[in-house]
Amino acid sequence: MNTTSASPADLPGQAGERPRPAAAAGTVRILVWDAPVRVFHWLMVACFATAYLTAETERWRLLHVTAGYTMAGLVAFRLLWGLLGTRHARFASFVRGPQAIGRYLKSLVAGHPEHHVGHNPAGAVAILLLLGLTIVSTATGYAIYNELGPEALEEVHEFAGNAMLAVVIAHVAAVLLSSRLHGENLVRAMVTGFKTGPAADGVRSAWRSLAALMLVAVLGFWAWQWQTAPVPGDLATAGQHATHDHDDDDD
Template sequence: MPKPAKTDRALLPQAGARPSHDVVRVWDRIVRGFHWALVLSFAVAWITSEGAEDIHHWAGYAAASLVALRLVWGVVGTRYARFSQFVRNPATVLRYLAAIIKGSEARYIGHNPAGGAMVVALMVMMACVALTGWMMTTDAYFGVSWVEDAHSLAAHGLLVLVFLHIGGVALASLRHRENLVRAMITGRKRKAASADIA
């Protein structure tokens, strides 16, 4: 976990801070590939949930494999890929959310505290969807209503998180005048200014 002093620092941007137009590499190929492959696998699984059972299952297996890969890369990967860089304690996340409401949140080069919490939430929920989906294919749990209900609830919960994630990305992009979707494609973001948290 990061030191509290670092995550608590500069939730309020410094007055007069001027952003640099230089760019810096933030998201490596594995992080970017994971992100877009997970988007694709979830979309395919959602679209095929009422039919094309084999495709639905393989999309679920792909999503589960991607989450497993990301867990490993979150420990051994590059700086901004590591969980130790962006997973903050709940108090820091709540302070950041309060700063968002006030319109005074700092810009982070990696994931901000709310974004880091969303990454964890999305991965946990995707794992729940995949696990309950796999359970439904086993002899022990095939046709068991609570497993089917849990799978449906987890899938719909994941969809809600996806929309919240998209909203958060859009808000951060507008607030900090930075296209975060493009950053997740190119891997590059605007270099940290004096008020930003690297």
């Protein structure tokens, strides 16, 4: 199912390896981000933006709900891919403890940040926060949409959405700062999948076929949502019937 690239072999992640300098000798163009990671990233960007911008209007409620459900499915995939995916996609390769996070932040403030081929420790924190907040947001959103919980869930849902926006803004700012300090375009790397680094750090497989299946699944879900959604006129009719029945009960 996986498709190969010209990058070196996909070696197991070394949890205790020290960060290498950005300009280390012998660096080459290597594949770092496989296609499923990139598709996940940009679909999450699109879905979060859609869900956030449509949160305050009933007119676009179906779009809001569809984006939220899509994010839930994407997070489920990312959790699985974080255990079984390629080297730099696995949580074991980039999730670090408080000391590593503190050391990286100090190097960032000093203007000479540690270089990591994959996610840096601070970026890992943002990723975990976004995954967790997405779970809270979509779970509460599902409960609210299906009237399964107390009204207080609406406040939790709104808080999770605003917290995600704050994390996204901080993440984007950190990416732009790191790109400047490292002299590499991290946004472009998440589009192409390629960065510069030691040949041994590259992954061998882009897994484009799996990424294609992800897109097909998401597009299929969107089509199903639109086909099975109630027609606005039907909703109005249903509301009129409910009102009429209520009046009859009063009589």
